[in-house]
Amino acid sequence: MTLCVLSHGHIDHMGGLPALSCPIWVGAAELAAPPIYWGKGAPFGWPAGQCHPVQGDMGLCEGLRLIATPGHTPGHLSAHLTLPDGRQVILAADAINRISEPDEGFGDAMDPVAAMDSFRRLDRLAAATGAVILYGHEPSQWSGLPKAPQPY
Numbered sequence: 001m002t003l004c005v006l007s008h009g010h011i012d013h014m015g016g017l018p019a020l021s022c023p024i025w026v027g028a029a030e031l032a033a034p035p036i037y038w039g040k041g042a043p044f045g046w047p048a049g050q051c052h053p054v055q056g057d058m059g060l061c062e063g064l065r066l067i068a069t070p071g072h073t074p075g076h077l078s079a080h081l082t083l084p085d086g087r088q089v090i091l092a093a094d095a096i097n098r099i100s101e102p103d104e105g106f107g108d109a110m111d112p113v114a115a116m117d118s119f120r121r122l123d124r125l126a127a128a129t130g131a132v133i134l135y136g137h138e139p140s141q142w143s144g145l146p147k148a149p150q151p152y
C-alpha cells in the first residue's frame with residue numbers, strides 16, 4: 001500500500017501534494033485551516049477526498065507510529081519508526097526544526113509553549129527507546145544522512 005504522511009501544512013512540506021494520488025494522513029487540526037503559504041501565493045488547498053485526519057497518536061502500520069506534536073503548527077505530526085533491523089528513528093519534522101530550537105524557545109512556532117511540550121515528549125521517547133531524532137531543517141545533520149535511493 002502506498003500512502004503519504006504529511007507532517008504539517010507549511011508549503012515547503014506539501015508543495016508536491018498535487019502530484020500524489022495516494023491517501024494522505026495529516027493531523028486533523030491542520031485540515032481545519034488552509035495550507036500555510038508565505039507571501040500572497042496560494043496555488044492549491046487540501047486535496048479533496050485524499051486526506052485522512054489524524055487525531056492524537058496513531059499506529060499506522062507495523063513499525064510506524066504517528067505522534068501528535070502540536071506547536072510548530074496546530075496539527076503537526078512526527079513519526080516513530082522501528083526499522084526491520086530494530087533501529088528506531090523519530091522523524092521530528094518541524095516539531096524540532098533545528099537542534100538549537102529548544103534552547104531558542106521555539107520562536108518560529110505558532111504556539112511556542114506547545115512546541116516545547118512536544119519537544120520534551122519526543123526527547124523522552126528517544127531516551128526511552130534509543131531512537132535517533134531526525135530534525136526537520138538541521139543543516140549539520142542533513143549532510144550526514146543518506147540520500148535516496150540509498151536507504152537509511
Ligand SMILES: [Zn+2]
Nearest residue numbers: 008010072094
Ligand atoms: Zn514548518
